Amino acid sequence: MAYDSQRTLVIQRREPSEAPVRIVPAWASPPDTRVLVMLGESSAEAPAALRLIRFRLEQKRAEGMWTFAVTSARDGEGKSVFATQLALVLSESQRATVLLAEANFHRPTVASLLGFRIPSGQGFSPQLSRKMHGSAEPWAVVALGPSLHVLAESPEEPGYPETLHSPYFTKAIGFLARGYDFVVVDSPSVLGSGEALVVEGAVDAVILVARSQRTKGADIREALKTLGGDTGKCVGVVLWDVTEGQKKSKR
């Protein structure tokens, strides 16, 4: 990452309207233990699985894909937890610079999962809204470490979900992607609204998360079809909450 003396991330401009990115230090609040437990103390398989996914995404990076949306068929199936874990594992040991962007403006949880507060007015959708109204201010992202930045929605302040449908959203992801090795976008779910398709249009690839005990097979198939089937951008399905019994029955 290249910083100038004002602690801004310098992304080469292609348009005069593109301002650099302002890096805001994290203002901590207690993190949600789920993320830490999954990465550290839970079954040995979860960290190993995440590292395997990281390896696969590093291969995708070499093929020119580095913006990944995380979605699921329906709400509450583990998108935010997985997107957060993925961003953490990709940036582990400063291996790559990562931006975690929260695009689920209706159900924001990333800040509480990671245990920080969004500075006033610096949620993703309020920043988008101001840009739509002509603001030339730089993007502000919160630095959670030397190689992990977060552009999340504040659960405490009103958001502007309609901004997702403006061209500014796609433009924002495209611009910010030029400053990072990976951008992970926590997306809305696929079925029930067109919002995941907007996010899909803004990224290089999509990962579908499903909860073994809960997500219906028919919903997974429907979601994959909605995302364009074999010719769409979905590069993989992550199944979690798989029990030992289920694993044996699949062998």
Ligand SMILES: Nc1ncnc2c1ncn2[C@@H]1O[C@H](COP(=O)(O)OP(=O)(O)OP(=O)(O)O)[C@@H](O)[C@H]1O
């Ligand atoms: N890997 C995991 N291990 C344990 N619990 C998990 C895991 N992933 C998700 N959960 C649990 O599932 C619930 C839903 O997770 P999460 O908030 O990530 O889903 P989501 O798809 O982002 O939901 P929404 O559609 O509301 O944005 C959470 O309460 C969380 O505790």
Ligand SMILES: [Mg+2]
């Ligand atoms: Mg979520």
